[in-house]
Amino acid sequence: MLSAEGVKAETIKATHTYDEKTLTTAWSHRSSAFIAGLGRFGVNRMLITPVGCAGRYGSVIISEEITPDQRPTEEFCTHLKNGKCLFCVRNCPTEALTVDGFDKHKCHRHLLEVGERLTDLGLCDVCGKCVVGPCAILSGSD
Numbered sequence: 001m002l003s004a005e006g007v008k009a010e011t012i013k014a015t016h017t018y019d020e021k022t023l024t025t026a027w028s029h030r031s032s033a034f035i036a037g038l039g040r041f042g043v044n045r046m047l048i049t050p051v052g053c054a055g056r057y058g059s060v061i062i063s064e065e066i067t068p069d070q071r072p073t074e075e076f077c078t079h080l081k082n083g084k085c086l087f088c089v090r091n092c093p094t095e096a097l098t099v100d101g102f103d104k105h106k107c108h109r110h111l112l113e114v115g116e117r118l119t120d121l122g123l124c125d126v127c128g129k130c131v132v133g134p135c136a137i138l139s140g141s142d
């Protein structure tokens with residue numbers, strides 16, 4: 001659609017683009033989403049938008065300049081908003097997630113272990129227990 005309008009556009013895979021040792025990728029979709037004004041980070045390390053964090057991000061890089069959205073100043077993470085919650089920390093089955101830290105290698109090992117038991121799902125990340133708390137779907141969604 002964009003090329004038909006004379007705009008050059010490229011996309012980047014949603015996930016599984018990361019280095020298996022460092023668990024880091026060259027392009028961060030959630031940082032891009034933050035810069036684009038879509039939301040704010042929560043204790044669960046997810047980017048939470050006004051409609052929640054139970055979603056994935058993708059990036060489309062285009063040759064045109066567009067006016068960015070204004071970045072929200074309001075917190076969407078219940079804990080960062082009023083100091084109560086930490087559902088995500090309590091619900092993490094491996095204790096990889098803490099209030100102020102995240103052991104990504106511990107989380108990754110767990111995803112691989114669960115993945116081995118659910119091979120019929122194909123290549124995917126199988127846990128998401130930190131993304132199903134009160135911030136998963138917010139009231140902005142109706």
Ligand code: B12
Binds near residue numbers: 016017047126127130
């Ligand atoms: C590698 C990777 C993993 C690794 C390591 C994760 C990690 N935290 O480093 C593993 C395999 C463990 C993993 C697990 C999961 N992942 Co993952 N993962 C990625 C991937 C491919 C690359 C991330 C990366 O290396 N970025 C580079 C670094 C430098 O940038 P960054 O990740 O954005 O991190 C910066 C910011 O997030 C910021 N930040 C982080 N937390 C906070 C908090 C505050 C307060 C502030 C100010 C800033 C801040 O600082 C970081 C350093 O600069 C991305 C897809 C992508 N290409 O972006 C998905 C991605 C981040 N994963 C995602 C998801 C959903 C998950 C899981 C829920 C999967 C699951 N089903 O269990 C878990 C959640 C783990 C967690 N709580 O973070 C989503 C997040 C969606 C969202 N709503 O934010 C992404 C964006 C995929 C997508 N296309 O939507 N993941």
